[in-house]
Amino acid sequence: MRAALAAAVLVALAATGCAGASQEQASGPVEITLWHGQEDNSAKSIEKLVGQFNQSHPDIKVRTESGGATADGMLPKITAALTSDTYPDIAYLYGSWAPNIARNPKTADLSELVKDPAVGWTDFWANEREAVTVQGKVIGFPAVVDNMVVLYNKKLLAKAGVQAPGPDWTWDDFRSMAKRTTDPKAGVFGTTWAISGGEEAVWGLWPMIWQAGGDILDPDHKKAVFNSAAGQQALTLLRNMTIDDKSVYLDSSPAEKGQKLFESGRLGLFLSGPWVLPDLQAAKVDYGVARLPGTNGNHETVSGPDNWVVFQHDERRVKAAATFLGWLTSPQQQLVWMTDTGSLPIRESITKLPGYQGYLKKYPGIEVVSANLANAKRVRPATTRYPRVSSFMADAIAQTLLGKTDPKTALDQAAAKSDAALAVPGS
Template sequence: MRPGTTLAVVALALAVASCGGGSQEQATGPVEITIWHGQEDTSAKSIEKLVSRFNQSHPDIRVSTESGGATADGMLPKITAALTSDAYPDIAYLYGSWAPNVARNPKTADLTSYVKDPAVGWTDFWANEREAVTVQGKVIGFPAVVDNMVVLYNKKLLAKAGVKAPGPDWTWDDFREIAKKTTDAQSGVFGTTWAISGGEEAVWGLWPLLWQSGGDILTPDHKKSTFNSAAGQQALGLIRDMAVDDKSVYLDSSPAEKGQKLFESGRLAMFLSGPWVLPDLQAAKVDYGVVRLPGTNGNHETVSGPDNWVVFEHDERRVKAATTFLSWLTAAQQQLVWMSDTGSLPVRESITKLPGYQDYLQKYPGIEVISENLANAKRVRPPTTKYPRVSSFVAEAIAEALLGRTDTKTALDEAAAKSDAVLAVPGS
């Protein structure tokens, strides 16, 4: 999941969508269900190929695929509108950060009892995926995609600066030093980049630094912010010092974010990103390396943004058919096909033990590091409907600090005050 446009506030409409209508229960013949996948190009072809295989091997269920009339980024408003009528699908691909909003709609199915079936292999999914698809004890779907943040580095730029490629045990001090040494302002080359456009792209890169230092985003009950702790000030302070003092950070104010293009064009030594960029880097013939995030006192925790296949309820037969399909789709053999087609990471631990897994690793250089880094993705962003507002306040604080307009404590304290006011409003 790319983080930039995932936190649409239109999600709030899901909480108040009508639970009226309801299609008539299909009594005979194959159970027909529809999936809105929101995928494009290679990913769309892969999911359609897998659905075709399912239909051939499961005559009692007929799955129809649609894009949903939107890309994955635009799926939430499409679902929001559809849920006000009976024109909604049985399954939709939705970002994990939307789960708290989606779960509030009465038409969202509760799969908690279904996933207890041993045949589903629920515990084979990574823990952060299970957390992302579960809201207040209610399982609303199946994990669809998992990712995590790593550092990609340009081998040529590091070599030109006489810098040794980072190893798995590197620190944030190492990161800062490499960024400083590879920056060449006259040539328009920067050590790294950070978004200051006010979106989630800026924020989710900060959370690993916060977590590694022992901090957290919110209190466990999600009623108060804690990101302005000493750990938060230390985390943002590092990036601020790199931007303001070292001038080794390209401050990206573009809503579309230029980081990947800068990296592809050889103007960025290090880029914090995830597995979704690897096919593009291969196509651009970038000589890159991949390493897990720098660590703090040996802690290399990263951030992950799992996506979900969410199930919506029409009648019991269709819900059961949807879970049968998703159990099949997310099984190891089918997932290996999806991964090989798209470069996605394994959503189940058992996939890494399949014979064909090694072929997948060879197809996408660097993917092995990112796959192994799933073990460092221990937490997800707070599962609360208030998170988008909190994120926007923190993004503002990051921009103010990196532009040198204020100090990190003041920036984070102001963001915390705004966040606490929102968190104090009743509601999940």
């Protein structure tokens, strides 16, 4: 089966338009179902691309559905569908869910397929390949990649006499810019940080720890190590900015008020990603984009790759799913998707296509975010216990920034709770 899979994708990636014709059909076209979970422009774009594929591949029929959920709610939908045998052939799932879904025997294993040179596996960014691989099992193809950058309000920085971030700026520079930009009388803050208890409170701290030589968990994912000197250094910086400088707006709303503050001209620096650029354009914000501040020249960032996960029905359907995903993730199709949605290139070779410059012009600042993919070297730990680890860290951040405890105590307590969760069998 795996050899047949590789052959199917080889033909698809060669863009001959004949991949479907190479399949042995006993009873007409192979029909597969895709749950995409997309909305608005993203939904329209995927429907358009699927239509093009169906026209050029008469031996495969891809039927699209939302899956009855947005991308945020896809995991419980898929989990229920796998239990009741009503699951699709392909589903869009966040990369952080990979450990949960990979354990299900109905999830296909494409490990041998991606070794074929025609797949161009190394053309995908390293963090994408890591996010779609769980204990050596490749469960699908990369779907979307992003990364964290710093957005800055040009007018606020100029008013405060602050120069725009340079390529070699540091976290000390970040702190200084935030402090100088803060204007309590005008209701303007230097930056913001979430304390709502969700992942948005945590993921900005991880690159600060990575840059300083630390990590989240040990290599075996059995023990938390974020309470190292690197972790204490990162959280202490945030604590000093919040309590001493009073330059941080603490966002306790799950709705994330930070973006609204930035859009309304009341926030100087905003840690976020490419998904907000269309909103900023609509709000007519005069913004700039910079990569994250660095530590000792290291500007590593955090990324959240998502996956097209393939599920096992029978050999013919897995072959068809692989052929479709090989086509969908090819550079030409991805450039269409990116131009429609503002998503980043999931393959390095896309940046060399002639149409790539038009994509950059459509989304001002996207070139910085795209180039920053080279700084997205790691992903969050591939363990089913990560959500609990994240929640413990989020609480540690909130307690520290609210002045209820010190960074070391907060991190040590979060690490102890994480170690207990990681010790549970099956993590």
